[in-house]
Amino acid sequence: MSHSSSKPKNSLAALFPFSMRDLIVTALILFVAVAFCILLQRLDPSAGFATPVFVLTVLLTSRLTTGYFWGLFSAVLGVIAVNFFFTFPYWAFNLTITGYPLSFLTFLSVSVITSALTTKTRQLDKLRMENEKIRMRADLLRSVSHDIRTPLTSIIGSTSAVLDNPDLSQEDRRSLLEDVKQEAQWLIRTVENLLSITRIGSDRTELNKQLEPVEEVLAEAVQKARKRLPDIKFSVEVPAELLMVPMDPILIEQVLSNLIENAVIHGQTTTAIHLRAEKTEDGFAAFSVRDNGQGISPALLPHLFDYSIRHASPPTGDGKRNMGLGLSVCSAVVKAHGGRLTAHNHPDGAEFIFCLPMPPADPAISTDLSEEESL
């Protein structure tokens, strides 16, 4: 029973939603209108301007608020105000004025029509944004599927070559298998990135954030990168002061490892990577990944973090593998943390910097435990 009765209530609530913001907007517009009319009345006591001013008021209110309620509300108030304050006899109701029902009707129609248009426009905007999201997701899927096909082709080809040719030299066999391993590692990185996207979710609140010491996340990222990239010289620098930053550590580690990977693949001649964390003056924790490679091509710089745009441009050869997905994941993760990600070239290579907001110092978590006696 309660179910059937709740339905019309819901749709009614959708037509007449209440919000503090709308109340304030309505009050403000009405106040300005009344003030304006009072001022004008000094110049023109006949007050013929009052009706158009209040029609405008109703129009604006209906346009700037959600649903029908506030528009109708200001229409009724407008009719009363015009009649009571600004039509002879002043400070009194006079329902016998010629055309009074007409002006009342005009006010109401303006309100209803404008509210209806506003509601419709908002729905369209929302729909457009949802469509955009769906399109982006489809683009992402298409690009990723395309990117995944290349290494899989290579894996199938290499393993068949080994399986079907028993006479292959030990050396050939080895190099084919090395390729398989490398392609598979590329695939797993891509999958980890895709998983990171699902972990970000659509809403900021879904992030699994907790206070983490910056040095621990940096240390683990570097430790894993050293294993994966034994030829690169890594150095890490953290401030003496302990930085505790609210973050999803798994995602931030992914960002760091993507930036490292990117520095090696796109730096081309990268031999050394320097990672640094520090506290900025405006209360952010800044992480920098700096390489000594070729730098970022200036044409690419503006679209660096946009996977779909880079893929929409004419293909530059089928085999071109890129880390576009990695960088767009970095950008999405940092954004979801309320931070910012930037990239620039320096004289010896490229540098990526991302900043995460830090909470104001919490006295409950003192980083100074010196009151305790040392042994």
Add this chain to the structure above:
Amino acid sequence: MNIREKILVIEDEKSIARFISTILTANGYEAMRAASGSEAMSMISSHCPDLVILDLGLPDMDGLDILRQLRSWSTLPVVVVSARSHEQDKVSALDLGADDYLTKPFGTDELLARVRTAIRHTRTATGNSEIAQQGTYTVGDLTIDYNKHQVLVRGENAKLTLSEFRIVALLGKHAGRVMTYDSIIKELWGPRASGDNQILRVNMANIRRKIEKNPAEPEYLFTEVGVGYRMAESEN
């Protein structure tokens, strides 16, 4: 005759089970396979393996349930296998008594290192024979002196506070193995200590500043992000 350690690989994905057992056999272990939880339980009681490698995602039983059942009657070392993004599973497994974990995908070196560490720890009941015999634990330039309650770095007293020493001492006893934040907190501050690990994290940061050359490139105390801490294991 050389007695080979028996390792049971509990994994339902055939190809993964095969490559794990191939690596183990090639490195001098005797590998057995079980593809389901029920099969695993009966093989554990009939074959008495020296170590179990357990995938947490099995078709018939939750891997954590197997672990719980096993721990009710046995201290047999268990290394769990799980995916990167499931750090909560790793934490639960470690807190239920798993000895270590491997994150998919893992390579030969990682697999063998985890297996070696887990088997070594069962041989010495206290967890670390050096501590039992000499009252010290040494790795690289770091020495934990359990009798004097001191940590020495290159022969110098690192001047740890009491709680800092207790953390390092605990990790030293379990060197080579991950300890979850919760298990460290319970061990040091009792079972009723708050689940909040901030104080532990801050203590760790201070310890790193006292014993590591660069706190962001630790040689002795490693972080497993989202899980816990691990003390480096000495080579000998």
